[in-house]
Amino acid sequence: MRTDFAPQRARANSQPVRGVRRAGRPSPRRPWLPSFSLALWLTLLPGLAPGRELGPEDLPPPQTSGGKPLMTALKQRRTLREFAATDLSAQELSDLLWAAFGINRPEEGRRTAPSAMNSQEIDLYIALERGLYVYQARPHRLRLVTAQDLRSKTSGQSFSNAPVVLILVADLARLEKAKPETRPFYAGFDAGCICQNIYLYCASTGLATVVHDLNRDPLALAMGLGPEQKIMFAQAVGHPANSAPGQRP
Numbered sequence: 001m002r003t004d005f006a007p008q009r010a011r012a013n014s015q016p017v018r019g020v021r022r023a024g025r026p027s028p029r030r031p032w033l034p035s036f037s038l039a040l041w042l043t044l045l046p047g048l049a050p051g052r053e054l055g056p057e058d059l060p061p062p063q064t065s066g067g068k069p070l071m072t073a074l075k076q077r078r079t080l081r082e083f084a085a086t087d088l089s090a091q092e093l094s095d096l097l098w099a100a101f102g103i104n105r106p107e108e109g110r111r112t113a114p115s116a117m118n119s120q121e122i123d124l125y126i127a128l129e130r131g132l133y134v135y136q137a138r139p140h141r142l143r144l145v146t147a148q149d150l151r152s153k154t155s156g157q158s159f160s161n162a163p164v165v166l167i168l169v170a171d172l173a174r175l176e177k178a179k180p181e182t183r184p185f186y187a188g189f190d191a192g193c194i195c196q197n198i199y200l201y202c203a204s205t206g207l208a209t210v211v212h213d214l215n216r217d218p219l220a221l222a223m224g225l226g227p228e229q230k231i232m233f234a235q236a237v238g239h240p241a242n243s244a245p246g247q248r249p
């Protein structure tokens, strides 16, 4: 016997829960609801339409389960500086960005990392061979900033061969509720939380990552950043050298 239906049956006999509509009983007071819901799906989830190919700005929905348990990921978290020449898959990039600073409570728009006063002032820029993108967390997609490959400008060190370099940029204007002298501390702290999310995601999935310093002014110029946008640091991500995808350590 399928016991997984039991809770539903129990609920059907109880008082309706506020805000939850019972299955099979459309409200006569809201006849427009089904067509509205359909329109919402078609507008918000074009990436899920069957047979539609992902464009360069699309990300597949993040896989928010699986990976190694948190304690194992913490045991394995480390900096790795050597990268294989293999690209991340679209799914890996999607999961990486969601883990870094995606929306984990859609009803409130809150994120996988904390931010001072929920300012959410850190933007994730993604430097790929095909161009520089910025992560838009609410639709969970990328927006092209420039078609230039800026990875070589992200480090004087030898990490620009990584397929993905994330550049964490604080928009200090979004910290307007904080005192001006406090804003850089908040921004640094908030970026650090995202950095650790990236480290833990990489440890959990066997990817390599290094957070690193960089020469900020020329990169900010190439990225077209405004005066309130401050580059905090960059974090290179890729498959570890000497390991093909699917054969991770």
Ligand SMILES: Cc1cc2nc3c(=O)[nH]c(=O)nc-3n(C[C@H](O)[C@H](O)[C@H](O)COP(=O)(O)O)c2cc1C
Pocket: 077, 078, 079, 080, 081, 157, 210, 211, 212, 213, 214, 233
């Ligand atoms: C703010 C910050 C800046 C860093 N900058 C660099 C860097 O420029 N180059 C580098 O190779 N590693 C850099 N790292 C990585 C550290 O060297 C590394 O985290 C440290 O050696 C500890 O190693 P672990 O991460 O494996 O524990 C940086 C780390 C932090 C937190």
